[in-house]
Amino acid sequence: MSVNSSSPAARFNTRAQRWQAILNRDPAADNQFVYAVKTTGIFCRPTCAARRPLQKNILDFDSPQAARHAGFRPCKRCRPELSDNGLASATIVTHLCREIEQNSEVSRIPNLADQFGLTPARLRRLFKKQTGMTLKAYTLAQRAARLQLQLQTGNSISNAASRSGFNSPSRLYSESNQLLGMTPTRFRSGGPQTTIRFALGSSTLGAILVAATDLGICSILLGDDPEILLRDLQDRFPQAELVGSDVSFQKHVALVVGLVENPKLGLELPLDLRGTAFQLRVWNALRKIPPGKTLTYTELARCLDIPRSVRAVASACAANPLAVAVPCHRVVRLDGSLAGYRWGIDRKAELLSREQSPQAQSPSRSVKR
Numbered sequence: 001m002s003v004n005s006s007s008p009a010a011r012f013n014t015r016a017q018r019w020q021a022i023l024n025r026d027p028a029a030d031n032q033f034v035y036a037v038k039t040t041g042i043f044c045r046p047t048c049a050a051r052r053p054l055q056k057n058i059l060d061f062d063s064p065q066a067a068r069h070a071g072f073r074p075c076k077r078c079r080p081e082l083s084d085n086g087l088a089s090a091t092i093v094t095h096l097c098r099e100i101e102q103n104s105e106v107s108r109i110p111n112l113a114d115q116f117g118l119t120p121a122r123l124r125r126l127f128k129k130q131t132g133m134t135l136k137a138y139t140l141a142q143r144a145a146r147l148q149l150q151l152q153t154g155n156s157i158s159n160a161a162s163r164s165g166f167n168s169p170s171r172l173y174s175e176s177n178q179l180l181g182m183t184p185t186r187f188r189s190g191g192p193q194t195t196i197r198f199a200l201g202s203s204t205l206g207a208i209l210v211a212a213t214d215l216g217i218c219s220i221l222l223g224d225d226p227e228i229l230l231r232d233l234q235d236r237f238p239q240a241e242l243v244g245s246d247v248s249f250q251k252h253v254a255l256v257v258g259l260v261e262n263p264k265l266g267l268e269l270p271l272d273l274r275g276t277a278f279q280l281r282v283w284n285a286l287r288k289i290p291p292g293k294t295l296t297y298t299e300l301a302r303c304l305d306i307p308r309s310v311r312a313v314a315s316a317c318a319a320n321p322l323a324v325a326v327p328c329h330r331v332v333r334l335d336g337s338l339a340g341y342r343w344g345i346d347r348k349a350e351l352l353s354r355e356q357s358p359q360a361q362s363p364s365r366s367v368k369r
Helices: 015-024 064-069 087-102 106-115 120-131 135-152 157-163 169-180 184-188 226-236 247-261 277-286 297-303 310-318 345-356
Strands: 034-037 042-044 058-061 195-203 206-212 217-223 241-244
Touching: 015 058, 034 064, 042 064, 058 064, 087 120, 087 135, 106 120, 120 135, 135 277, 195 217, 195 226, 195 247, 206 226, 206 247, 217 226, 217 247, 277 297, 277 310, 297 310
Parallel strands: 195 241
Antiparallel strands: 034 042, 034 058, 195 206, 206 217
16 A cells, blocks of 8 residues: 555655754654664654754664664653653553552652653643643542541551651641541541531422531532432431531522522532542533533533543533532533433423523423422
8 A cells, every 4th residue: 555645654754854854853753753863872753852963873763662672762851752642651641640549649740750751740741631630639639548548447647647648747637628528537537527507498490408518518409309318418428417407507598599590690609519639620610611501521521621531521420419509401412412410301401491591580380300
């Protein structure tokens, strides 16, 4: 089969063409060939910023593997063996994830980067491109998981801090609300001192449960049966102390019910979002979708710069514990049809209808149950 003359490979299949690409530092030549310098024993990308060698001192190879086989070493400046989309990148990220799972200490990242022959900045970019998460977010998520395990197995707080990658217990306490949702002492004792206020009510979309910690609203659940909603809350916070609402909390409930009746209003109350680092990233993106607008799951994944993670994005939407306040109802299938909704397709359709209606008033009809 002949090679298309317009393809990158066809442009760099002669020594003269390759030498010209080296002189021009042509980006199109990257991943097409590498060149080795006989006087240094090093091979480089065509775009390497190092001083250009003399033409008589270079050899060109079709691949980094061929250059290595010939006895040359990869350049530490241009990293010719790494491809942002290739197997090498996936291998590095996989190995990096395992390293972080073993020791989730952020300060080790420069050492890890050096281990892979990368700068810390390039390692961070590579990790985010491959996983859709920042390296810091993944590291903190692993640290939180390690901390929970250490506290649950009866370790003292100082030991748990040390084994989880914290330099001191004081640093652990300063980050505990973000990582655990409570103080380490409360978590270690099963969280019995965590108080969650809740209220059950009704709306034109059926039964509604609103719950909040001291940090903000942690659950907004919709359904047909109030008892099922309460069991859902108990299952999610099995060790917490659930307390019925008081007069002050009823004001919060009224605001949430008002949001359900008219989703265009938005919610000014603070939220206590608890999930994995990936889930939090998706939920924060959902909150940026304007009322009356929709995105497909594919578009949402692209907005998050993780186009290959559509299923993971859909799973994060399905795990959303805050109906309407985190508007997962604004995400639809690729063809515009309504995909599954934790609180029912009819409710999803009604919420979208209310947002797209020119009248900003509470609807009077109920959804089908």
